[in-house]
Amino acid sequence: MAELQCWRKMLDKFSIFDLIVIAMISALGIASKPLIVPLSHIITGPLLIPGGVVAGGFYMLWIVLGAGIVGKPGTATLLGIVQALMVFGSGIFGSHGAMTLLSYTLPGVxxxxxxxxxxxxVCCPACAFLAGLTANVTGSVLVNIIYFRLxxxxxMLALSVAALSGGLGGIIAFRASQLVNKILPWGKGFKGS
Known part of the structure; x- marks a missing residue:
């Protein structure tokens, strides 16, 4: 009962619009992963490092983008949880099995x-770079513990590549969130009716 009240209290700070944005960005993140991972293997295969360290820079940017658009504490965590639930709900467990819940949620945390x-x-390129770096390194460490054990x-090579690709993904997320926030109701550029 106490856990339910804790979740309710956390979700009360998000509007319905925020939750829709979080759900949409979570879906985009999950949908992009199968397209990006095979392409990243082309780059990382010769280096003998996991492809996810490069691909993570792209699919972790969705977490940073959500945090930048919604702008409320807990957004990235909620995005990670929703992504994990979507993976379980779609039946695509991947190679992480039940650990998917951790490997998707902890980068958001x-x-x-x-x-x-x-x-x-996610108000400047520096914090966006750091957020993307943190997300991708966290995800890469978790996948290494769960699966690879390099x-x-x-x-160290994999984590260095993860840090760079995650940081670059964070900068892309920052730029995208600036564009999106110009057209959303709380953005400066909204010209709604």
């Missing part, structure tokens, strides 16, 4: 935590 600590809301040197 990491984004919320880093934005809270630096007191930013030795130290390849792990």
């Amino acid at each position: 990491a984004v919320d935590l880093i934005l809270y600590l630096i007191k930013h809301k 030795p130290f040197v390849p792990l």
